[in-house]
Structures are given as structure tokens and as C-alpha cells.
Amino acid sequence: MAVADVKYNAIDPLATGADAIVTAFENQVAYCRDNGAPNTALICQALAEIVPGERGGTVMLRIRKWAGQPLADALPLRIAGGLHAIYLKGLEPELSPIYEGHAPTDAAERVADALERHEAFLMPWLDGPPQTNEAGRSWGFAAAMLWLGAKGLPRQFALWELGSSAGINLMMRRYKFDLGGVEVGPETSRMRITPEWHGDAPPAGDFDIVEATGCDVAPVDLTDEAQALRLKAYIWPELTERFARFDAAVEAVNRFPPEIERCRAGDFVERVLAREPQPGVTRMIMHSVVWQYIPQEERERITAMIEDAGKQATAEAPLAWVSLEANRDTHRHELMVRYWPGGDEAVKLATAHPHGSKVSWER
Incomplete structure (x- = not known):
């Protein structure tokens, strides 16, 4: 499903489990898209596509087994922040087409590769809520x-x-x-x-x-x-x-x-x-x-x-x-x-x- 087609789904903020995880990512896609952040929406869409599969290494394994409340915990923003940090540090040039707004059709593969290549860096980003001081x-x-x-x-x-x-x-x-x-x-x-x-x-x-x-x-x-x-x-x-x-x-x-x-x-x-x-x-x-x-x-x-x-x-x-x-x-x-x-x-x-x-x- 394309970013433009993603819709909000009603969800209890305290919901847990596999369905809640997928819905949290999909809602984050819609939220980013509707608030002027299409590139971040594509990152979250790529993550949403990876969740049901087997790619993403130990980082995605931890996300799939998330024991808390993915929406209340802002789980999508935790990992999206880590991926952006990798990009800002110049460690993952394959993410550039996404962050530069070129909307590559293989965004999910690029994100999965980054998750697997930078497991040690990304895992701590899942430990706490996002900091969005603005x-x-x-x-x-x-x-x-x-x-x-x-x-x-x-x-x-x-x-x-x-x-x-x-x-x-x-x-x-x-x-x-x-x-x-x-x-x-x-x-x-x-x-x-x-x-x-x-x-x-x-x-x-x-x-x-x-x-x-x-x-x-x-x-x-x-x-x-x-x-x-x-x-x-x-x-x-x-x-x-x-x-x-x-x-x-x-x-x-x-x-x-x-x-x-x-x-x-x-x-x-x-x-x-x-x-x-x-x-x-x-x-x-x-x-x-x-x-x-x-x-x-x-x-x-x-x-x-x-x-x-x-x-x-x-x-x-x-x-x-x-x-x-x-x-x-x-x-x-x-x-x-x-x-x-x-x-x-x-x-x-x-x-x-x-x-x-x-x-x-x-x-």
C-alpha cells in the first residue's frame, strides 16, 4: 500500500500484540503524511511493510515481540529516530534517496538493510520514548x-x-x-x-x-x-x-x-x-x-x-x-x-x- 493510501485506524492506546504493532506503524505513516513529512512517512511505511516478514535482524525481532503498548510507547518514532541518526552521521548513504524525497520504490529493502547493518547502534533507540523538544x-x-x-x-x-x-x-x-x-x-x-x-x-x-x-x-x-x-x-x-x-x-x-x-x-x-x-x-x-x-x-x-x-x-x-x-x-x-x-x-x-x-x- 502506498503512503497516500494509508488511513488512520482506531486503536486503544494501551493495546498490545501483533495487530497493535502494525496499526501503530500505519497510523504513524498517516500522521507524518498529514503533517508535512512525506519522507518520514515513507520510512515508517517501509518499517510497516517489514514488520510481518523476516527482514530487519534483531532490531525488528525486538519490535515484533514488543511487550508494551506500541502506540503509547511511540514505538514507530523510536526506531525512525534511530534511522534518521544513522543518516545524519553519514553511516547509511543507501537511505539518502528516501530522506532527500526521491521516494524510491525499494524503500523497504533499503530500510531492512540499514536495520541489519546497524543493529548495535539502533537497539538502544528502542529503550526509551522519543525526545521531541521543540x-x-x-x-x-x-x-x-x-x-x-x-x-x-x-x-x-x-x-x-x-x-x-x-x-x-x-x-x-x-x-x-x-x-x-x-x-x-x-x-x-x-x-x-x-x-x-x-x-x-x-x-x-x-x-x-x-x-x-x-x-x-x-x-x-x-x-x-x-x-x-x-x-x-x-x-x-x-x-x-x-x-x-x-x-x-x-x-x-x-x-x-x-x-x-x-x-x-x-x-x-x-x-x-x-x-x-x-x-x-x-x-x-x-x-x-x-x-x-x-x-x-x-x-x-x-x-x-x-x-x-x-x-x-x-x-x-x-x-x-x-x-x-x-x-x-x-x-x-x-x-x-x-x-x-x-x-x-x-x-x-x-x-x-x-x-x-x-x-x-x-x-
Whole structure:
């Protein structure tokens, strides 16, 4: 089946087994295709064709015997990231026609050869979830702060990010944003976040970030060349503007590294919410494309802690919860906000491309 013919199939994110593995790869093909990444879609299509057969060596054997939940574990993106890393390192020129957009008809054979030739390099890529830290997603946090400020919350923010990865979003005080014509951030910034905007602009205004800390179970150090390559490999190669943003983020990290704790999200939330609130500062828990990787039990714990803390929030020391996560039914990312006091119900502010290139504002 060609990439253009692949359709989404309904699947329980917690499903396991052979059928779930094939469906996870096929859904990833459709997702990449529909989000401007045809070459990555072809890589995933090649992998989907290899799964039922016998090619691919020990790497594919491990994938076929995957004991976890392939969709929730983002299994296709794990191995796709490893293959892209091989290409970026110049170790597998036979993959070039795929990544350069020539759509070779023997893509499955090329990918199978690469899997078998680079088993030692690729196997560790299956050990953990993808790292997809992306500066382009920070548009959502900036827009949410403008919206919260217009609701009367203090425009000084303490940002607490879950799943910070390399901390690229934690550095957003140094980024320049143009959100549907509403500009905020330093004019001198090399990092320019200008998504294609549809609908009304967010409320005009400003904000000040007085604190920005985060957590991750496996933080990425962009000053380390190997770790930087790993994060870069998860960037879809078709989206060239993301590479420019990545380079700008690496430059920023080398000058002022972000503050990231190595810990689980639940433990981090418990600690930061236990602090004495600072009057005149909006505490904002935020995350993007990470909620699906947090175990269900921990998600429930985090939700309960935030809601309990929200009941204690005051107008002088409010609490906000901002997320930019995938809706598994619509296959679109949604910017959702809750805040206390006064905004307990979740509000959808926008839907967006997963990497922030297009935004549809809904408020």
C-alpha cells in the first residue's frame, strides 16, 4: 500500500500484540503524511511493510515481540529516530534517496538493510520514548500567558514544565513571538517563533517570566554532542525551519543553560506545589507532547495534586495548568488551559500543527 493510501485506524492506546504493532506503524505513516513529512512517512511505511516478514535482524525481532503498548510507547518514532541518526552521521548513504524525497520504490529493502547493518547502534533507540523538544511549541505557552493575563491573572509567571527534555521551552523568555500579529519578547532574539495563524489573535499584552524550571526522567544536555544528535534525529527532516530553531536553541543553552531536575513528573509537581506561593506571581504548570508518556497512575496523581492546589489558590497567588497535547481522536494538538481561582473547567484555546507551524485560535 502506498503512503497516500494509508488511513488512520482506531486503536486503544494501551493495546498490545501483533495487530497493535502494525496499526501503530500505519497510523504513524498517516500522521507524518498529514503533517508535512512525506519522507518520514515513507520510512515508517517501509518499517510497516517489514514488520510481518523476516527482514530487519534483531532490531525488528525486538519490535515484533514488543511487550508494551506500541502506540503509547511511540514505538514507530523510536526506531525512525534511530534511522534518521544513522543518516545524519553519514553511516547509511543507501537511505539518502528516501530522506532527500526521491521516494524510491525499494524503500523497504533499503530500510531492512540499514536495520541489519546497524543493529548495535539502533537497539538502544528502542529503550526509551522519543525526545521531541521543540521551540516552535512554545507559541502555546506564550499565547496562554497572554490569555491568562487578559483574564486578570498576574502577568508575572513562574513556569514549571513537565517532561522538559533539553529545556528548550524553559528558555522562552529569550524568544521573540509573533502570534497572529501580537508580538511579545525581545527584538534582538535569534529565536523567532512565527506560526501561520488562523482566527483571531490572542489578547495583546505582555508577560514576565520570573522563574522557569522543569523536570525530566532523562534530561538531554545539548552541550554534549552525542545527546544533541539524538534530539536532532527526532526532528522530521522535511521541516527545515526546525533545524534552524534547534541550532539557535543549542547556542542559547551554551550561554544560559536551563534548570532541569532529573525526576519523575509526579514528584516534581508535589515539590513545587508544596512551596509557599509568591504574591503577585502566577504559578503555571505546563507540558507539551509528554502526557502520553507518563503512566496513567502518575497522570491521575498529578491531576489530583493540581486540582487540590487549585482549591487553595488565591487571586494574589493563582495557579494555571497549560497543556499542548495530541487529541487521539482528531490527530491534532490542542492548547488547553485551566486556572484557579475562577477557571476550573478546561478551556481549549487553539488547535495546532504538532510542531507549531500552524495555529487555529478558537477563543
